[in-house]
Amino acid sequence: MNYMFTYDFMESVRNTNQWLGATARAMASYPAAAAMANPGMEWLKAWGEVTERSFERMVAKPDWNIPTVTVEDGTDHTVRIMTVVERAFGNLIHFKVPNRAPRARRVLLVAPMSGHYATLVRKTVISLLPDCEVFVTDWKNARDIPVSAGKFDVEDYTLYLVDFLRHLGPDTHVIAVCQPAPLALAATAYLAEEDPAAQPRSLTLIGGPIDPEANHTEVTDFGRSVTMGQLEASAIQRVGFKYRGVGRPVYPGLLQLASFINMNLGTHAQAFLDQIFRVAKGEASDHDKHNAFYDEYLAVMDMTAEFYLSTVERVFKGREIARNAFTVEGKPVDIGRIDNVAVMVVEGENDDISAPGQCLAALDLLTGLPQAKKSQHLEGGAGHYGIFAGRSWRNNIRPLVLKFIDRHSPDGGKRKPRLVRSASGEAEGDGPAGAAMPV
Template identity: 65%
Template sequence: MRMMATYDLMEAGRITQQWLGAAAQAIGTHPFLTMTPNPAANWLRGWGEVTERTFKRMSLKPEWGILPLKDTDGLERSVETEIVTSRPFGDLLRFVVEGRETPQRKVLLVAPMSGHYATLLRATVTSLLPDVDLYITDWHNARDIPVGAGKFDVEDYTLYLVDFIREVGSEAHVIAVCQPAPLTLAATAYLAQEDPTAQPLSLTLIGGPIDPSAARTEVTDFGDKVDMRQLEKSMIQRVGNRHAGAGREVYPGLMQLTSFVAMNADKHASAFRSQIARAAAGEVTNCDKHNTFYDEYLSVMDMPAEFYLSTVDRIFKKGEIARNAFTVAGKTIDIRQVSNVAIMTIEGEADDITAPGQCIAALTLCSGLPAEKKFSHVEPGAGHYGIFAGSSWRNNIRPLVLTFMSQREESAKEERKRSVSKKRKSPR
């Protein structure tokens, strides 16, 4: 009951702030205060507008809102999502472009389960859509998942990825962004052991903590120093009665958001002061730079407690992936078994979350993979966000990834030709 009361208290605080923002906005626009120029009323209205929007976004799942794609003939084709596979903790979505011939190249984009929704990768999705048949993992907010659905930890996450990769097909390319990189590598190794024909053609790992100890950051220092019992006691709560997942233990999205903001508190405070000033001056638009960024950044979801705790314990503290000692359902996953999947790692030179060295460790772990199937790239000057969105991604990394996929497709064709030729020549 204590944990549920704390969860409800946090939600009540969010609702109160949203209400105060709406009230301030209403007062600031009252005719009595606006009959003559009134800077105080303008500031109150501006503060209320920004505050209401800020706290309202924290409880909403953003829409994908992908703009129509222009075809080669100049026609605009709408983009919709369809659920390919629906599971309690996440769906496999496919982006469908109305009326276009479906590209042969299939790509599965593995989105993080680290506090934000899959829509955080909207820019990545938009940039890839013109060239590929695109799928994405759409993880659910744990507060909406009934307790009867059971647990969901890093092993369950890995098995979800195994099923999703099978569903998309063995001719697909997989891209994992940040948090899911180590577990996507584990899922690929699982397939290499259990179902080799279901392995993807290629695996691109972007800014993922394969070996957190390879390069120190604040995130890895936290993982090393934190006591798991204290972490569980201080961070885990039970979902309140207002939601379908009432009673489920979670790491609440609002607590995660507090941690995100604290990492760059001065920068965020400055951004909001500037936005309030612009709102007071009537210069804010619904899709201005501030709102576009923070509408996504502030939309947070609860994580299953067992997933969060097992990630900290097994990926960061114990380094099970880095030591090639990860187990799923009691079976050790041997990453050295990956031998026929081309792997590329992408890192950002200025990444202060997953520093260079952490992701490229995957190539050393895959000791059974030939050198010609291993590739790596460090993007000069790019931070964590820049390696999957923004100009660094659009201008440099995306073309590199697509070229990597093309080369892998060509080599796969050659491998199949050699295999067929070898079978024909072998004595019967």
Template identity: 45%
Template sequence: MFYQLYESTHAALQPARAYVDAVRMFYSNPLNPFSHMPLGRSVAAMAELFERTTRRYGKPQFGLDKTVVDSKPVAVTERIVWQRPFCNLIHFQRDLPEGSRPQPRLLIVAPMSGHYATLLRGTVEAMLPHADVYITDWADARMVPMSEGRFDLDDYIDYVIDMFHALGPDTHVMAVCQPSVPVLAAVAVMEARGDRFAPSTMTLMGGPIDTRRNPTAVNELAEKKSIDWFRDNVVMQVPWPAPGFGRDVYPGFLQLSGFMSMNLDRHIIAHKDFFMHLVKNDGDGAEKHRDFYDEYLAVMDLTAEFYLQTVETVFIRHALPKGEMNHRGQPVDLAAIRNVALFTVEGENDDISGLGQTQAAHDLCANIPGEMKAHYMQPAVGHYGVFNGSRFRAEIVPRIADFMESHGAEARKGGKPKVVRKA
């Protein structure tokens, strides 16, 4: 009933949002003398703040239509090249001039943890000059009809394997946060089968490979609660008239409340500053706030079976590092990984995936040769800074690009791969 109450409240606020939006436009119209006075700007600011805090934010767009390759500007076109009910694979096709040097093919596996894949817009933008980029665009579960069936962690792993097959050999993969576990499991399954489409390299960034190492508040919460508690308290049914009516989900709005409660003071201060930017007519400061929260407040539902299986497998049972994880009833054997180079990245101040949790993959993948492994810890960044921001672009991206170039098919033809530069 809680989901239905949320939807009813949202619908009941529609007239109020329409009214305050009209008020905002009236008091911000330059033809209105009050728009040039503090009183008028204050009224417009209050109206906009109310409308934004009660709005349901839709799925954002990537909006990446150009990049720079070899110091030359090139056009970028988004194309969906692979489709399933719960995911599309987007290719950022670059209009490279003839004779351009081939670059690695990179699959970025975005988190399926509440936000849309556009949260990695900066990640994609930073990698476009260095690679032929693809990204997983996970579907909002409330928009997928019940007739399309279930989607759980096993399905996630199958999707990743299918994408590797669709992209072909010598593909590189980057898993950001949550997908580090299913991507590592998918690679292990493929290596155990002798699958020639296994990636050349995998880059795991800020992922919960072994949450027993340096546990964070998020990890401790999961360990304190039983899986039945999560099933009883956070799983709800999608209400009518959404296409996914009747589907059991972990709702996006519930996830958002959890995200915001972790740093509530910071969000309150940000909205107060936004109000003052509007009153002082500081357009740049207000626009930065809009850009950030348009993305941050856009959330999606997860299927209940995927969410519960992930919580139990990764955070409660620690099945992967214990060697107890299964896929379709078969053990996931990380020792089977021998030919896929491994690069792990962590942030010094990461409060989601603590230091050492991602690096644990090196101990678990014991049969990958030492020269095919590298780890990098980025100083002075939190979880978001591991895959976005100025330090990511300046310090992390060059290392990822070097690693892919050093361990791709062409480099291996020339003999022993060189080791990527380290911190």
């Protein structure tokens, strides 16, 4: 399947279904159709509306849509998204609240690169903004990155995190969600060896596969059962001529989405059927629960082939992080060298992606870290999404993480923040243009 034809064929199928949905919706909405006492036209219109929206979302990056933040004086402040560090495969962005007193808690939220955009952690960002200066790794869609930009694998990902942490400085608290947990741990260990002064204050690992063999799931079983040759032959395609990354080998987002949906096909089919009924009855809205979820869920991005394959081979099959045998550019990364970065592990009892025990394995690898700097939390009844963006995160986990951050911050997290410069080289500030303010 390592051809442009298969990539373009999948995109053509998606485009055709979007067109069919739009055509059905437009035809059933034609004024003359109202003269026919046939409820089938309303059902056709509803099917077309749901189908068009669903297939349209698959190739569009969702907006962050961050609401205003209410500050101490009761006023609402808008949120500006500023690029702090710009790189070929991903940027470091800052959710800046102008004219607000800077927050002492400086959080780097490491978003997954596992098929969805960084906007997957939108709710996590929203929940942290009132209390923290929030920075996020905003990974780019591989289809839009020219081949001339080179490769991007797990080692490059780790080095990106190292660069971001060096830029932000040592007063940073890292929260890694799901897939990046093992690589965030590796980046911290890399800094412990190469640049100890740039290490973060704390590292919170949420539902990540530190040791995939600690507790098997459908994801880990798939990783063990398929060979690398089979995986490369069946999953990797080359970007077609429509995009800037033409010719780049990728694991296409549409193929990933097909895998996601097949894992719970019955549930998704029922959800779309129910939505068609709601639209036909006039009970649906543009931002109802179904659309709010699927607008994000269906928006997928391509991963570079080397990142996907190296993740499977080195993190899942070879268990290099779990065995403390990970290397970056030929240099061993010893997790045991971390001796002053507080580490907290959060898992969900019902997590079927990264089951309990997989992330907890990180604490056993931290042989040089005092027990007082280790913490763990198992959220009862919570699934994978819930531990970083759902009710469990909002009500239970977020308060614990903030307390953990404060406990391992100078002066309980009340220390004056430092300046951070944007990609343009200017110090970000809350005052008039050209005025440097702490963030």
